[in-house]
Structure formats: C-alpha cells, structure tokens
Amino acid sequence: MTMDLTFLGTGAAYPSPHRGASALVLRAEGDCWLFDCGEGTQTQLMKSQLRVGCISKIFISHLHGDHLFGLPGLLCTVSLNTNPDPQQALNCVDIYGPRGLRHFLRVTLGLTGSQLLFPYAVHELEPTSDQSPAEGQLSLEMTTDSGPLHPQERSGRTITLDVSTDSYLLFKDKVFVVKAFRLFHRIPSFGFCIQEHDRPGRLRTERLKELGLKPGPLYGCLKAGESVTLDSGLVVQPSDVLEDTIPGRKVCILGDCSSILGTKIFDVCHGADVLVHEATLANQHKDKAVDHGHSTPQMAAAVARVCSAKRLVLYHFSQRYKPSSQQKEGDKDDVTELKRQAEEGLQDCDVEVLLAEDFLSVPVPLRR
Amino acid sequence: MTMDLTFLGTGAAYPSPHRGASALVLRAEGDCWLFDCGEGTQTQLMKSQLRVGCISKIFISHLHGDHLFGLPGLLCTVSLNTNPDPQQALNCVDIYGPRGLRHFLRVTLGLTGSQLLFPYAVHELEPTSDQSPAEGQLSLEMTTDSGPLHPQERSGRTITLDVSTDSYLLFKDKVFVVKAFRLFHRIPSFGFCIQEHDRPGRLRTERLKELGLKPGPLYGCLKAGESVTLDSGLVVQPSDVLEDTIPGRKVCILGDCSSILGTKIFDVCHGADVLVHEATLANQHKDKAVDHGHSTPQMAAAVARVCSAKRLVLYHFSQRYKPSSQQKEGDKDDVTELKRQAEEGLQDCDVEVLLAEDFLSVPVPLRR
Ligand SMILES: [Zn+2]
Ligand SMILES: [Zn+2]
Numbered sequence: 001m002t003m004d005l006t007f008l009g010t011g012a013a014y015p016s017p018h019r020g021a022s023a024l025v026l027r028a029e030g031d032c033w034l035f036d037c038g039e040g041t042q043t044q045l046m047k048s049q050l051r052v053g054c055i056s057k058i059f060i061s062h063l064h065g066d067h068l069f070g071l072p073g074l075l076c077t078v079s080l081n082t083n084p085d086p087q088q089a090l091n092c093v094d095i096y097g098p099r100g101l102r103h104f105l106r107v108t109l110g111l112t113g114s115q116l117l118f119p120y121a122v123h124e125l126e127p128t129s130d131q132s133p134a135e136g137q138l139s140l141e142m143t144t145d146s147g148p149l150h151p152q153e154r155s156g157r158t159i160t161l162d163v164s165t166d167s168y169l170l171f172k173d174k175v176f177v178v179k180a181f182r183l184f185h186r187i188p189s190f191g192f193c194i195q196e197h198d199r200p201g202r203l204r205t206e207r208l209k210e211l212g213l214k215p216g217p218l219y220g221c222l223k224a225g226e227s228v229t230l231d232s233g234l235v236v237q238p239s240d241v242l243e244d245t246i247p248g249r250k251v252c253i254l255g256d257c258s259s260i261l262g263t264k265i266f267d268v269c270h271g272a273d274v275l276v277h278e279a280t281l282a283n284q285h286k287d288k289a290v291d292h293g294h295s296t297p298q299m300a301a302a303v304a305r306v307c308s309a310k311r312l313v314l315y316h317f318s319q320r321y322k323p324s325s326q327q328k329e330g331d332k333d334d335v336t337e338l339k340r341q342a343e344e345g346l347q348d349c350d351v352e353v354l355l356a357e358d359f360l361s362v363p364v365p366l367r368r
Numbered sequence: 369m370t371m372d373l374t375f376l377g378t379g380a381a382y383p384s385p386h387r388g389a390s391a392l393v394l395r396a397e398g399d400c401w402l403f404d405c406g407e408g409t410q411t412q413l414m415k416s417q418l419r420v421g422c423i424s425k426i427f428i429s430h431l432h433g434d435h436l437f438g439l440p441g442l443l444c445t446v447s448l449n450t451n452p453d454p455q456q457a458l459n460c461v462d463i464y465g466p467r468g469l470r471h472f473l474r475v476t477l478g479l480t481g482s483q484l485l486f487p488y489a490v491h492e493l494e495p496t497s498d499q500s501p502a503e504g505q506l507s508l509e510m511t512t513d514s515g516p517l518h519p520q521e522r523s524g525r526t527i528t529l530d531v532s533t534d535s536y537l538l539f540k541d542k543v544f545v546v547k548a549f550r551l552f553h554r555i556p557s558f559g560f561c562i563q564e565h566d567r568p569g570r571l572r573t574e575r576l577k578e579l580g581l582k583p584g585p586l587y588g589c590l591k592a593g594e595s596v597t598l599d600s601g602l603v604v605q606p607s608d609v610l611e612d613t614i615p616g617r618k619v620c621i622l623g624d625c626s627s628i629l630g631t632k633i634f635d636v637c638h639g640a641d642v643l644v645h646e647a648t649l650a651n652q653h654k655d656k657a658v659d660h661g662h663s664t665p666q667m668a669a670a671v672a673r674v675c676s677a678k679r680l681v682l683y684h685f686s687q688r689y690k691p692s693s694q695q696k697e698g699d700k701d702d703v704t705e706l707k708r709q710a711e712e713g714l715q716d717c718d719v720e721v722l723l724a725e726d727f728l729s730v731p732v733p734l735r736r
C-alpha cells in the first residue's frame with residue numbers, strides 16, 4: 001500500500017502568498033486524512049495533485065486560527081465536489097480535535113446556512129489543565145454544545161486521556177490505530193500517531209505447490225495466521241509458507257508546541273518512519289519561540305532523537321523564512337539554516353532531516 | 369480626493385486559484401473599506417497593491433461563507449500588522465453586517481483565543497422577513513449574543529430599516545453618508561450605497577484680490593458658505609468668489625441577490641458613478657441563477673438602467689467562468705459573453721460595462 005504526506009501549508013501565524021497556513025494530507029491507498037486546516041487550505045488543495053473530494057477524516061491539532069479557519073469553507077467545498085449517490089448514504093466525515101471544535105463548527109456552519117451532502121461527527125479530545133497557561137484554557141461555558149445539532153451533524157465521542165499510555169485512542173480499524181497525545185502550547189495542542197498494523201508476509205507459492213496445496217480458501221486461512229491440515233494429515237504452519245511479516249509504518253504529526261506532556265508517549269512514537277515537528281524560529285530565537293509556545297530546530301531534533309525517528313520533517317516556519325526557491329540574495333533569514341540546526345542536533349544518529357515547503361510530497365515507503 | 373475600487377476576489381461559492389472568494393476594497397484618500405471577506409481575502413490583500421493594515425471599516429453583505437469565512441483571519445492578520453502606539457488608543461474597527469455577525473465573530477475569535485490590538489464593534493442590520501425564503505432566516509436563538517463581549521469588542525448598534533427611504537442609515541460623517549438596502553437572496557442580503565457629500569468649489573483667488581480680500585479667516589468663512597461684510601460695507605456672497613460646487617460621488621455595491629426590495633432605493637442609488645452587481649451565471653441559465661438567489665448579466669443591466677448608473681461592474685462569477693487571461697481555446701464558458709449580455713441590455717443608454725477580475729482596480733474620478 002502506498003502512503004505519502006503532502007504539505008498544503010507550512011507557514012506560522014497566518015497564510016501568505018509564500019506559505020499557506022498549516023495543513024497536511026496523509027494519503028494511504030487513495031484515502032486522504034487532513035491534519036489541520038488553516039485559512040486557504042481548500043485553495044491549496046485545488047493547486048495540489050490531490051482531489052478536493054478525497055478528504056475522509058480530519059484531525060485538528062489545536063484551535064488557533066492558523067490551523068482552523070479554513071475548516072468550515074473546506075467542508076462546504078468538499079460537499080460541492082461530492083456526487084450525491086441516491087443508491088447509498090455518503091460516509092460520515094470524522095473530525096477529531098480539542099474540546100470547543102464541535103461548537104465552532106456548529107456556529108460557523110449554522111450561521112452561514114451551510115448544508116453539506118454528507119454527515120459529519122466531531123470527536124472531541126478533553127485537554128488536561130497542564131497543556132497551556134491558565135489563560136489559554138477555554139471555559140466550559142464557551143464550549144457548550146447544548147443546542148441542537150447541525151442538520152448534518154452526528155453525535156461525536158468525547159475522548160479522555162488514557163493515563164496508562166499518556167495518550168488518547170482515537171480509533172482502531174483493520175489497517176490503522178490512531179492515537180493523540182498532549183502538547184504544551186499557548187492553548188491546548190495535540191500530536192497524532194498513526195500506526196499501521198503489521199501485515200502477514202506474502203504466500204510463498206513455490207513452497208505451496210511443493211506441498212500440493214492448490215489456490216483456494218486454505219490460502220486465506222494460512223494468510224490469516226491459521227494452521228491447515230492437509231488430506232495427507234500433514235499440518236502446515238503459516239510460518240512454513242509465508243514470507244516475513246510486513247511491519248506496519250508509523251507517522252507522527254505534532255501540532256504547535258514547546259514541549260510534549262507524558263513520558264510514556266515516547267514509547268508510542270518510538271521508531272516513527274516520519275516525524276513531523278514544528279520549527280517556528282531558529283535556535284538563536286529560542287526564548288521568543290518558547291515564550292510563544294513554539295519550538296526551534298534543536299528542540300525538534302531532540303524529539304526525533306528520543307523517539308528514534310527515521311526522518312524528521314520540519315514545518316510551521318515563521319513567515320520571515322521564505323521558501324528556498326524564493327530566497328533572494330541578501331535575505332536575512334534563511335530557512336536552510338533551520339535544517340542545518342536540526343542536523344547539528346542529530347549529528348551522531350541516523351535521522352534524515354527535511355524542510356517542508358507547500359506542495360512537498362514525502363513518501364512513506366514500506367519498511368524492509 | 370482620489371477614490372478607487374480594488375477587487376480582491378470575484379468568484380462565486382468558493383475561492384479557487386483563478387478567482388478568490390468575494391472581497392472588494394473601496395479606497396478614499398488612504399482610508400480602506402472592505403466589502404465582504406471570503407476565505408483567502410487576507411492573502412489576496414497581500415498580493416495586491418494595498419497594505420494589510422489599512423482596513424478601517426468592514427461591510428458584510430450577507431452571511432454566506434464565500435463572503436464571510438475570511439473575516440476572523442483577516443482581523444487577526446490586520447492586528448499583527450498594526451503597530452501598537454503606546455501614546456494613543458487605536459481606532460475602533462467598525463463592522464457592519466446582518467444579524468448573526470456579532471455572534472459569529474465572538475465565537476470564532478473567542479474559541480481560537482484570538483486577541484486583537486485594536487477594538488472592534490459589530491453594527492448589526494436587522495433583516496426583514498421578505499429578504500429570503502423562510503428557511504434562510506436565522507432564529508433569534510441562533511444569533512443570540514447574550515454572553516460576555518470578546519475582550520476587544522465594543523458594543524455595536526442594531527440598525528433597523530427606515531421605511532421612509534427603504535434603507536438603513538449606517539453612518540454619516542464629514543465626507544460620506546453610507547446606507548444599506550435590502551436584497552432578496554437564499555439568506556438575507558444587503559447592498560451598500562456610499563455617497564460622498566458635495567463640496568464647495570475652490571476659492572477664485574483673482575476675484576478675491578480684486579475685492580481687496582487678503583488670505584485669512586474670512587476665506588474659511590466664505591468656503592464654509594457664510595457671507596462676509598468688508599470694512600467698506602460691501603457684502604461678499606460665497607457664490608461671488610467660489611467656483612462651482614464639486615458634486616459628491618456615489619458608489620453602490622450589491623451583495624448576492626436575485627432582486628432588490630423597496631422601490632425607493634432606486635432614488636438612493638440614482639446616478640451612481642459605479643454600480644457593482646453580481647452576475648453569477650449567463651442569461652441562458654437564468655432559471656438556475658434565480659433559483660439559487662442569483663442574477664444574470666441582463667438582470668444586473670436592468671438595475672444599472674433604472675438607477676441611471678454611469679458604470680456597471682459585474683462580479684461574483686461562477687467558477688466555471690475563468691478570467692479572460694486564463695481562457696483556453698475550446699473552453700465552453702466565456703466570461704466576455706457575460707459582458708456582451710449586459711451591454712445588450714444597455715444598448716440604448718450610456719452605461720459602460722466592466723468585468724471584474726481579481727486585483728482589477730477601478731478609479732472613481734471626480735465628476736465634472
Ligand atoms: Zn500555528
Ligand atoms: Zn498555535
């Protein structure tokens with residue numbers, strides 16, 4: 001199964017003609033999951049290789065406008081790009097994000113009279129009080145969603161922290177398990193860990209032939225991990241006829257943060273194939289970065305190191321850092337310096353560092 | 369005083385890479401007023417010749433997302449581009465729009481923890497029940513703003529229809545009087561009439577010299593329309609020493625509509641130097657246009673005719689109509705056909721028709 005990440009916006013604070021506001025798509029076999037949705041994401045999506053109608057799940061790291069203001073418009077435009085199928089109901093779009101997101105969508109879609117062709121549900125993550133300074137926390141009053149649901153809204157879950165793993169279980173299906181974890185920022189922020197399940201190796205057809213086993217239902221049993229007894233009485237174990245297990249891939253995408261909460265989360269994120277981490281300002285501006293709840297390349301590198309990530313992708317750059325292609329002689333701030341600083345922090349370990357730019361696509365190849 | 373209009377977005381329904389969502393700036397002597405603010409308006413503003421920080425008043429025609437979803441982000445970015453002046457308080461940004469706008473901003477700015485450097489006030493227009501089908505009307509419950517004000521919010525006015533003129537008086541200052549009027553659309557929509565006051569003509573200095581009047585406070589009196597008695601006993605009338613009165617200009621900007629409510633509004637809009645009217649679909653799609661609460665070029669032309677407008681600017685085109693510069697051979701829909709259709713409806717009168725494109729600037733010269 002092919003898997004890749006496409007960055008739709010890599011700028012901090014607001015969208016600019018050089019860098020869109022935060023948005024990133026994880027594509028796995030045609031299914032597209034959107035992570036954050038700053039203003040202008042729908043237009044960036046139209047400019048990319050992806051189809052606007054492909055988004056099936058949405059994850060919002062935190063409620064700052066540069067990660068959220070594009071969401072109501074995106075939902076409306078996805079709906080316009082949806083073919084109503086009179087034969088079957090359209091799938092529900094699941095949206096995950098901090099408490100308050102449900103009310104935000106209900107009010108923005110409601111007051112604008114926006115009707116969607118598909119149903120949606122908002123599954124809210126309940127932050128803990130140590131995820132931000134006190135002034136960054138929303139009162140229960142502000143996030144109340146006691147009113148009627150939007151006509152296309154389905155009831156969503158409220159998900160609380162599992163203290164035994166320092167994480168939130170968002171969902172688990174046949175292919176993936178997706179968890180969230182807590183980040184410290186000016187307002188509560190979250191990271192997401194997308195873990196693909198290990199899959200059985202391919203059937204060794206040569207060996208099956210030698211054993212006299214013809215294609216049929218028994219092949220499925222072996223692939224599913226069950227042993228099979230032949231007419232001859234011989235018992236065939238799956239391990240006899242399967243190639244090595246295909247290990248699942250892991251992608252970790254962190255929202256804005258100056259630190260991660262909960263030490264057990266490093267086990268959850270351990271060995272990530274791709275770790276996406278913000279690096280808003282260069283190392284020399286660390287005080288300012290941390291003061292605003294943000295990270296430097298060195299801080300991002302430290303997270304990649306402790307997680308033993310294979311690749312670190314930096315994004316969410318201050319708009320002062322132009323994309324390399326638009327860098328002009330004499331520009332004071334150079335985004336490649338951010339890459340150098342992260343690499344400096346990872347000198348003795350085997351982590352590749354990438355700089356995200358709008359429309360950069362990063363493949364997540366199968367592990368070997 | 370120079371005056372011009374700059375279109376930041378000219379597309380209907382959603383922003384695209386070819387046409388931004390609705391937004392338009394009226395500039396008068398450096399003061400910038402924004403009319404509608406679809407998603408991506410702040411980025412369009414950055415791409416234009418205008419400064420992001422220049423916006424001092426905002427007018428929202430109706431609450432559809434393609435006219436509104438850019439507003440919270442625009443306010444945040446205007447704030448980032450504002451220099452806090454410790455010597456004096458920043459001016460309040462006045463925002464005018466339909467009932468519900470106050471709640472929309474309070475919730476979007478509130479849940480995202482957005483703090484602005486300047487105060488703002490939302491002055492709500494109370495629609496009448498004949499401005500839309502019943503399903504397009506917001507319940508009082510949905511627009512309630514009983515909660516606490518946003519920290520930077522100042523109390524705004526609630527403005528009701530003046531039935532004697534079929535209009536809403538938004539404000540009157542030394543230079544302008546601005547009124548709104550009712551449009552029929554899927555949800556209540558408004559048009560805006562910006563009327564500059566007539567100004568006294570220039571002082572005829574030759575004539576003043578002949579009369580023996582030296583520069584001084586008496587010049588100001590004459591300019592202000594007061595007669596002056598000289599030492600000789602001679603009474604000088606302003607009309608003796610002033611050139612012709614400089615007539616005020618008039619700009620009318622209509623939001624989405626399939627018709628205008630109130631016949632007296634044609635007097636208010638009479639003689640507009642520029643009339644900005646939507647033309648979402650071509651004449652041959654009139655049924656569909658009206659069904660969706662929209663207009664065709666022919667319908668826009670009829671309004672320009674009855675108002676005796678000097679110039680008609682068409683905008684809010686369906687995204688199927690690419691800008692002329694991006695038109696390709698074989699494209700089925702041609703935006704210049706919309707211009708032709710409006711001109712056809714204005715054959716026997718002297719109205720110039722323009723097609724708006726993103727970043728088009730239309731001067732509003734002094735009347736002669
Ligand atoms: Zn951010
Ligand atoms: Zn943030």
Ligand SMILES: [Zn+2]
Pocket residue numbers: 380381390432434435624684
């Ligand atoms: Zn519209």
Ligand SMILES: [Zn+2]
Pocket residue numbers: 430432553624
């Ligand atoms: Zn509309």
